Amino acid sequence: MTHEADAGVAAPLVELRDLVVRRGARTVLDVDRLAIDRGETLAVVGPNGAGKSTLLLVLARLIDPEGGTLLFRGSPVERGAELAFRRRIGLVLADPLLLGASVLTNVASGLRFRGVPDAEARTRAQTWMERLGIAHLRDRPARQVSSGEGQRAALARAFVLEPDLLLLDEPFASVDPATRTKLLDDLDDLLRATRVACVMVTHDLDEAVRVGDRLAVLLDGRVRQEGAPEAVLAAPVDAEVAAFVGTETRLPGRVVASGDGLATVEVGDHLIQAVSSLERGGRVLACLRPEDVTIWADPGAGGGPAPGGEAGRPPGPAGPGRDAGTAPVSSARNHLPGRITRLVSDGPLLRVTVDCGVPVVATITRVSATDMHLAEGGAVIATFKASAVHLIHLAT
Amino acid sequence: MDDPVAEATPALQALLGGDLLEVTLLTLFVSGSATVISLVIGLPIGTWLALARFRSRGFALSVVNTGMALPPVVVGLFVAFTLWRSGPLGSLNLIYTPTAMIIAEVIIAAPIVIGLTVAALGQLDPRLRLQLLGLGASRLQMVWWLWREARLPLLAALMAAFGSVISEVGAAMMVGGNIRHQTRVLTTSIVLETGKGEFAAAVGLGIVLLALAFLVNAVLTQAQQRGPGR
Numbered sequence: 001m002t003h004e005a006d007a008g009v010a011a012p013l014v015e016l017r018d019l020v021v022r023r024g025a026r027t028v029l030d031v032d033r034l035a036i037d038r039g040e041t042l043a044v045v046g047p048n049g050a051g052k053s054t055l056l057l058v059l060a061r062l063i064d065p066e067g068g069t070l071l072f073r074g075s076p077v078e079r080g081a082e083l084a085f086r087r088r089i090g091l092v093l094a095d096p097l098l099l100g101a102s103v104l105t106n107v108a109s110g111l112r113f114r115g116v117p118d119a120e121a122r123t124r125a126q127t128w129m130e131r132l133g134i135a136h137l138r139d140r141p142a143r144q145v146s147s148g149e150g151q152r153a154a155l156a157r158a159f160v161l162e163p164d165l166l167l168l169d170e171p172f173a174s175v176d177p178a179t180r181t182k183l184l185d186d187l188d189d190l191l192r193a194t195r196v197a198c199v200m201v202t203h204d205l206d207e208a209v210r211v212g213d214r215l216a217v218l219l220d221g222r223v224r225q226e227g228a229p230e231a232v233l234a235a236p237v238d239a240e241v242a243a244f245v246g247t248e249t250r251l252p253g254r255v256v257a258s259g260d261g262l263a264t265v266e267v268g269d270h271l272i273q274a275v276s277s278l279e280r281g282g283r284v285l286a287c288l289r290p291e292d293v294t295i296w297a298d299p300g301a302g303g304g305p306a307p308g309g310e311a312g313r314p315p316g317p318a319g320p321g322r323d324a325g326t327a328p329v330s331s332a333r334n335h336l337p338g339r340i341t342r343l344v345s346d347g348p349l350l351r352v353t354v355d356c357g358v359p360v361v362a363t364i365t366r367v368s369a370t371d372m373h374l375a376e377g378g379a380v381i382a383t384f385k386a387s388a389v390h391l392i393h394l395a396t
Numbered sequence: 397m398d399d400p401v402a403e404a405t406p407a408l409q410a411l412l413g414g415d416l417l418e419v420t421l422l423t424l425f426v427s428g429s430a431t432v433i434s435l436v437i438g439l440p441i442g443t444w445l446a447l448a449r450f451r452s453r454g455f456a457l458s459v460v461n462t463g464m465a466l467p468p469v470v471v472g473l474f475v476a477f478t479l480w481r482s483g484p485l486g487s488l489n490l491i492y493t494p495t496a497m498i499i500a501e502v503i504i505a506a507p508i509v510i511g512l513t514v515a516a517l518g519q520l521d522p523r524l525r526l527q528l529l530g531l532g533a534s535r536l537q538m539v540w541w542l543w544r545e546a547r548l549p550l551l552a553a554l555m556a557a558f559g560s561v562i563s564e565v566g567a568a569m570m571v572g573g574n575i576r577h578q579t580r581v582l583t584t585s586i587v588l589e590t591g592k593g594e595f596a597a598a599v600g601l602g603i604v605l606l607a608l609a610f611l612v613n614a615v616l617t618q619a620q621q622r623g624p625g626r
Contacts, residue, residue, distance in 0.1 A: 109531060157531065167530070
């Protein structure tokens with residue numbers, strides 16, 4: 001697990017140390033250290049059952065762990081000081097959980113708990129409802145709002161508290177995709193504007209990457225990897241993390257040559273090149289993200305290249321009139337011929353699984369697939385750059 | 397038609413003369429007090445049972461649910477045993493007093509309040525508790541807002557508890573003795589008058605009892621059905 005720890009830097013806002021949470025005989029959480037700094041958004045991702053919600057409830061001091069300490073501004077949150085700590089945070093759960101009162105009363109409820117006078121609470125709540133675009137729902141009974149509006153109310157209810165730490169538990173899980181996109185944008189804007197520290201827990205990688213300044217991957221109760229979202233996605237630290245972050249091509253192999261910053265890896269019957277300084281002889285897992293793999297129709301069958309998921313790639317010398325027998329013109333070092341075994345829809349894209357002796361997964365646009373007349377069983381060539389291959393060193 | 401009052405039986409006349417008001421007020425006092433005391437005892441216990449988690453919780457809930465079905469006359473019997481002069485608490489001289497009746501009625505009504513409170517709070521989303529605490533509510537504030545959320549079934553619990561005691565006759569008879577001017581309530585009067593053959597009086601008393609029950613429940617229902625609030 002990597003994290004920036006500098007002797008000269010101030011203590012993080014919130015820190016968990018040596019956390020252990022058990023439920024019966026099962027260890028639900030086992031986290032050595034997790035820290036959140038002022039002004040940053042930490043996105044904790046993991047599959048269902050990984051312990052994400054439990055982690056959030058520990059951070060909110062709502063669960064007593066079997067072991068470990070929660071530090072706030074460098075000092076432990078003692079027994080008896082829990083309520084004071086909880087009044088410095090704001091919690092938003094997956095469902096809005098609004099009370100049977102007007103939306104305004106709901107948004108003001110946190111302030112009322114802190115003893116803020118009614119009139120002031122309502123004014124502040126009104127301001128935040130305007131910021132979240134639901135001012136018109138002021139007097140509406142909370143039971144009568146849509147799920148998107150309800151979640152906006154729940155967010156307003158937390159933001160109005162001006163907390164030191166915002167805790168969001170899958171806040172957009174119960175909202176439809178279109179509303180979720182808009183909500184994510186608004187949340188992102190608000191987090192940047194208020195610079196409040198935030199921990200957002202989600203199983204949706206896209207949400208995490210969108211909103212998070214840092215990503216923590218939680219699998220089976222342990223934080224497997226922490227870092228900038230792009231870094232985690234590009235360089236997963238082990239096979240399980242690789243699988244979770246969407247690195248769909250994972251090929252076991254062995255480094256057969258190494259030098260000049262490049263490693264040659266034997267994968268199945270192929271030799272592929274990766275940017276790596278790993279030594280010869282090491283057993284590795286070669287990982288590729290689908291968007292880094294380009295599919296070309298096999299020259300024997302004619303047709304042109306598929307502009308793959310790589311944004312900004314110039315279209316190759318392609319076109320329906322290309323003559324057969326021309327190899328793909330590509331700067332990528334790795335070319336693997338194979339046959340399409342699966343062609344599956346993935347929203348606006350298509351996910352192609354190619355059997356090159358080893359399975360390789362790529363994403364391509366529908367237009368390209370149509371242009372190249374791709375179909376299951378068709379012969380193609382999968383190409384990818386050496387820099388796109390991430391090698392995970394496996395214990396020998 | 398002839399003057400209905402003149403046609404009424406002497407018993408009914410006597411009743412309408414003076415005893416009726418006294419009997420009605422005592423009924424209200426005894427059952428009202430028992431209901432309020434059951435609420436004060438039962439609501440906190442029910443809340444704790446609903447929210448706490450401990451190993452024998454299932455057993456405790458079974459006991460409470462059994463308590464809801466206690467036959468009033470059996471309750472009366474055991475309270476009478478305890479309060480008789482020859483019983484363990486005989487020195488308190490409570491037998492055949494309204495206090496004894498209230499004690500018995502509390503034993504009848506409290507399990508109903510407890511059991512229905514557990515049910516009322518049990519139907520709330522279990523995460524609502526966490527959400528309220530996560531917004532900075534103290535435990536007391538959280539409980540208050542949970543009660544507010546569950547006010548419909550909680551008021552129903554109150555009405556059920558009141559209904560159970562205002563309508564029972566077994567315990568009132570056993571521990572009260574139906575003594576005129578002292579422990580005579582509407583239900584015990586009905587039994588007495590029917591036993592004497594004074595059916596007109598009994599029916600009249602029955603109507604008064606029904607009207608009383610209806611009035612109280614009308615007020616409570618109004619409170620229950622008030623809208624979602626501000």
